[in-house]
Amino acid sequence: MSGLTRRQALALGACGACGLLVPRLARGQDEAGKNALVDDTGYPLVEARHYVKLDGKRVRCELCPRRCQVADLERGYCGVRENRDGAYYTLVHSRLVSMHTDPIEKKPFFHVVPGSQAFSLATAGCNMECKFCQNWEISQYRPEQIPARNVPPAVCHSMAKTEAAPFVAFTYSEPVIFYEYMIDVARLSAKTGVRSLVVSNGFIEEKPLKELLPHVSAFKVDLKAFRNEFYQQLCAARLQPVLESLQWIKKAGVWLEIVVLVLPTKNDSEDEVRDLARFVKRNLGPEVPVHFTRFHPTYRAQNLPPTPVSTLERCYDVAKAEGLYFVYMGNVPGHPGENTYCYKCGEELVSRTGFSVRQNRIAGNACPKCKTPIPGVWS
């Protein structure tokens, strides 16, 4: 190995900030790939939830709609769940490759305690392969290929408290694939008061999702597009399971926000945006915030240009015209589309620049001018 790769440096950099917080509790791995098996390296070897045993030592994972059938010694599509002698294990419980305290607006959650901090974490792996993934250097790798730290759930809560973060956010890669760790951390929220946020692609089966929802405060789903072809061709996944997840989250009463990363020529047609907005209004409610965010070329989608701001503005206008109350634009710092406005009187309620909240005028969960309740988690 000739020095650190960019990926390793990124991971170590993210971990390094937190390493200062708990030098005695978090144990690292100093050379990616050196230790391939978690039970040999000190990381917890936790049997996976939501799988069934089949004949011939095979298993079928029932965590996500891929429902991988996995032979002995093999891993699922996510790369982090492995069959060992007919039992299925997660290799990423407590094995964090990225930790950072972020503004909650970065997730983005715009209707969850604006200006607060979220202790954000991730493991390696993902159950999709989006050609435009912004975090592919962790999401598309296997756990043994990235330096990591062993952070048990209780330590995670301690770190969040040390950082004065009222939230833990499962984010960056794809929390569905570190489900066992996520739910173990989220279940501690009732004891510690540190609430849990999920930032996910929503590609998860009904049963594990419903098991998780009672333990989380808010859910942000990346709705990659509103066309199945997009999901198949650019994400190696399917749209319908994500739409179902959105409805289950909403029915469970968990606060939901949706982000659509707008890729020029791929998911930005007026018809598609209109269909998406109509789905949200009809099935989830007009109060569910929808963020249209700007794409920057990365990973395997470097042939596309950055999303023109005018395209985002068009998406914004179409969604508003369809009757959605809260539509936002993302990755365009300083644009008025970052602000929250009262859907009744138009009063500017939360003023933002990038991830910073300049002013929050929401008073008692309502518009200070017309007193209309503004949905969200404000305290």
Add this chain to the structure above:
Amino acid sequence: MGQTRRQFLQTSIAIGGGLVIGSGLLDQRAARTAAAATSRVAVVRRKGVTTKDGGVRADVVKQMVFAAVCQATGLDSAKDAFGSLFSPGDVVGIKVSCLAGKRMSTRPEVALALSAGVQLAGVKSFNVVIWERSSRELERAGYQIQKESRDLRIMGTDGDYEEQPIDAGSVGGCFSRIVTQRCTRQISAPVLKDHDLSGVSLGMKNWYGAIHNPNKYHDNGCSPYVADLFAKSMLRDKVRLVVCDALFAQCHGGPAYSPEFMWPFEGIVAALDPVAHDAIGASIIEQERKRRGLPTLLEAKRPPRWLNQAAALGLGTADLQRIKLVES
């Protein structure tokens, strides 16, 4: 076993009796190698090469490997055979398959015989690299890591991948730098075994160990991903030879070691055409499955469709009727 042998005899050709064009050794080598480069597959079997305790006789293995490479190239001596594939200035990788531990991985005896053969071509010992995805897998298969050795190198990729992915069909992966930077030539040295998704795991599937994200290539019975991956230039152009450790083979329950489905085939399979090699390997597994009353791979819903896809990409010959099988 008997059926396998009969089929081999039906389609085999006698080596040494082929056409010789020109008078010099180089012309002879060129002619034979050109013929072999299309779709000749050598199967060398030696009764007693395996031992009852699961071991192998290293001296016999070496003879078998050399004989198989000679027959695959159509040349008479090991020096000429390896010399037709590798040059003294090459750095040669030998990609072994070690997922399943000691009992169902490429035997060190096979890899070391290949290393010796490559050195006959004038390649320096320190320019031969026996490698796998990780050092841990190599160690579990009985290899001693020699990463910094001044002699033969034995090492895992161990996270040393290219930083940018390369598209292989619809999936992108980062290649091991052992493939992209360290080695000028490669040998695929798989084992002969069944695979629960791809049907069989042989010479082309072996290259899943060269990318950082093999799990993304498993959908749809690994089709067309096995072919798409091998079609990348750093594999298609660098892989000169496939030599399969078929001393023990496994007809079901792969890729893990399943002793109840293992049998002593006592063979080495070699070819320059990776598709033809895998087609023959798949047929050997199919015949053993039939002998045991197991369903065919098609009936088991995991036929190796990637074979025909590889042929369609021009990577070799998948049609058994067009493959010249040389058995000894």
